[in-house]
Amino acid sequence: MNLQDYILNDIKPVLVTEKVSDLQLLFNQLTYSHIPIKNEDGVYLGCISETDAHCFKSTEHIKDITYSVEGFFVREQTNWLDVLEAFAQNHTNIMPVLDSNNKYLGYFELNDIIGLFNETPFFAENGGILIVEKGVQDYSFSEISQIVESNNGKLLGAFISKIEKDVAQITLKVGNSSLNDIMQTFRRYSYNIVLGHEEDTYLEGLKERSDYLKRYLDI
Numbered sequence: 001m002n003l004q005d006y007i008l009n010d011i012k013p014v015l016v017t018e019k020v021s022d023l024q025l026l027f028n029q030l031t032y033s034h035i036p037i038k039n040e041d042g043v044y045l046g047c048i049s050e051t052d053a054h055c056f057k058s059t060e061h062i063k064d065i066t067y068s069v070e071g072f073f074v075r076e077q078t079n080w081l082d083v084l085e086a087f088a089q090n091h092t093n094i095m096p097v098l099d100s101n102n103k104y105l106g107y108f109e110l111n112d113i114i115g116l117f118n119e120t121p122f123f124a125e126n127g128g129i130l131i132v133e134k135g136v137q138d139y140s141f142s143e144i145s146q147i148v149e150s151n152n153g154k155l156l157g158a159f160i161s162k163i164e165k166d167v168a169q170i171t172l173k174v175g176n177s178s179l180n181d182i183m184q185t186f187r188r189y190s191y192n193i194v195l196g197h198e199e200d201t202y203l204e205g206l207k208e209r210s211d212y213l214k215r216y217l218d219i
Contacts, residue, residue: 003076003078003080003083003108004076006108006109006112006113006116007076007097007105007106007107007108008106008107008108008109008112009106009107011026011030011032011035011036011094011107012036013035013036013037013038013044013096013104014026014035014036014037014038014062015037015038015039015040015062016037016038016039016040016045016061016062016063016066017040017061017062017063018061018062019058019059019060019061019062020053020056020057020058020059020060020061020062020065021058021059023035023048023053023062024053024054024058027050027053027054031093032050032093032094033049033050033091033092033093033094034047034048034049034050034070034092034093034094035047035048035050035053035094036094036096036104036107037062037066037069038104042104043102043104044073044096044098044102044104045066045069045071046069046070046071046072046073047069047070047071047072047092047094047096048062048065048068048069048070049068049070049092052065052068056068070090072086072089072090072092072095072096073095073096073097073098074086074095074096074097074098074108075097075098075099075100076097076098076099076105077100080113080116080117083095083108083113084113084114084117087108087110087113092110093109093110093111094107094108094109094110095107095108095109095110095113120157121156121157121173122156122157122173125156125173125175126175127154127156127173127174127175127176128173128174128175128179128196129171129172129173129174129195129196130171130172130174130179130182130183130186130193130195130196131161131169131170131171131172131193131194131195131196132144132169132170132172132186132191132192132193132194133162133167133168133169133170133191133192133194134167134168134170134190134191134192135166135167135168136163136166136167136168137166138190139168139170139191141158143189144158144170144172145158147182147185147186147189148172148174148177148182150185151177151181151182151185152176152177153174153175153176153177153182154174154175154176154177155172155173155174156173156174156175157172157173158170158171158172158173159171169194179196183196
């Protein structure tokens, strides 16, 4: 998965010497939550949010409001899961990309990165969905993998979907095996079975709701 193929350059960073009115006009034309900003030397400074841009007087210059700049970015070598996390942490739908020398290369768009998530084997491969839970100090992914594989199953993906009151909930995608035997083994290892679907109805619902990040980010 080469993320460099997803770097966009449709929007160029706005110079700090420009007016806030130019920034506001750009936001009115776009659907991005933030716009990258650069100084007179072309160095990336960070991003200004649409909310902040409309709070300032249109006659002001961007260089006078740089205290509102948010300095988030990722590197061109950053793993796509870390890129996805950066989107969520910064409540944005645009993520500037810098090289190892801090040169601005372009940006990632949230929809493109979420699209990569939908193309992973977790969603693309046939299999069943199993949700188990156990104390946060008691479970291990090595044990979970062993339980699945000891029943001739293939673990296509697993993630911690919830932690509440020291209990971790783990969502699994399992292929090549009936879930019944796997669920019985999980019970013998003191895991609670929250949900088990042989069919992909749960997975389809999860896929349809993969835009949860957009709602979470409130964009």
